[in-house]
Amino acid sequence: MYLTREEESMLRGDKGFSVKKSMEILVALGNIYGADKLIEVGSVQVSGVSYHNLGDAGLAFLEELAKDGRVRVLTTLNPAGMDLENWKNLGISEDFAKKQRLVIKAFEKMGIIVSCTCTPYLIGNLPRYGEHIAWSESSAVTFANSVIGAKTNREGGPSALAAAFVGKTPYYGLHLDENRIPDINIIVNAKLKNLSDFGALGYVIGKKAENKIPYITGIKEVDLDRLKSFSASVVTFGSKPIYYIQNITPGSEKYRIPKDNIIIEQSDIKEAYSHINDTVSEIELVCIGCPHCSIKEIAEIARLLENKKICPNTEFWVASSRSTKQLSDIRGYTKIIEKAGGKFACDTCMAVAPLKGRFKSVATTSAKGCYYSRHNKMLTKMGSIKQCVDAGVTGKWK
């Protein structure tokens, strides 16, 4: 791999420990995947924030990096294991909170914006079409590549940090146009009515398209929230972190419809629900916001919860970024949701919070959320926002 004189000096250690380690990571990855050089990135999204996943080792590593590591480009952060302000109310232990705060402190020292959201594109880290970025968090990577048309590989936490400290990433994979060409036509013959239907569609395509890049035809209308949900689901269940939807996502006009095709019928969507859903009726936790809720989703939750009460045996969480919640505060949605007994879980989410053993069952709008909840030994139900609100009010799934 070709390195400039400045990059070679960074690799030697002239710019300190963190830059040296970062260059070692970037060069190794570049060599493994056949990059010929490093390219500049416009922004970075760093995952691996929850103390639940990092443990003491991850914390120690981040503290070591924070000694002299400073980000060179706009860098935002994935959700943490808890709401950084309201953690007590969400049942997080004192010990966990202490460790989680140390993780956050290390990231702050590096100059990272402690956004703690998986939807950086909703809170100001919005790349332009065609821009090279280095993001981790698979749902955001997929959204950025597909809906925005920015270019990023699916980074892990350390390789994203390395890109942030150097301001560059190796030029391979989805940074190259030749690797972004769709190679399977997904013909959607099914009617998709609500948010979770797009999670189910992601499940079907993720499983069926395997390692191919989907070009989806047959979808006429879809809003940003559904694209957000679909992006999370399709990559969780096995697809590459990029797709095209004809006449909807950028770049779809550039490519021919691939010859190979897979047809998705209503029965496939129904079957996806039967795989994602468990047999359970009592719901102990309702969580909406995987990926984090947009202000539009919060508005719908508030509308549905107005003058209702959450069942005393059920926890009702709205997971979102702190800045989106501030808009919700201003508009009065927060008041409505909290008056009904719902709680906001900012800075965190159902995929990374330490929920194991706390709830036996969960209802959510998210296929990805169901996938991670099963890791936490919960029984899962997926449905529309309305079905989830109803489950919160009655404590039961109907």
Added chain:
Amino acid sequence: MCGRGGDWKMEMKGRIIMKGKAENLALVTSQPISFYGGVDPLSGQIIEKDHELKGKSVKDKILVFPTGKGSTVGSYTLYRMKKNGTSPAGIINKECETVIAVGAIISDIPCVDFIDISKIKSGDKVQINNEKVIVMNSRKGE
């Protein structure tokens, strides 16, 4: 190439993932390894269900396996093992991928790939010296 009888020494050249030197007995598998969830960072034991090395400890060994798999959190697991003193002394892969590469680099564990790992058996004495891998067999009765 040498045969496998008596004392012998074989040198192979690969690609440096993390430079450095390490020497010890090899622990070899033909199956990929996931450090997150697949290895106990406190003991160094492989705990993945149905793994052919299940129950074996990677601690201080030259760990030889085709490639990594699983969550990117595995890089931090390797780092944690290094801090706990339970990590392998060195890693040899057929083809390295992101999780193992990043883990080896942040943990300062010598790591080399593009090696024909079928030529190394568990119990062989193996030395890693940057891109060089030297396999020595001094086991009696072989």
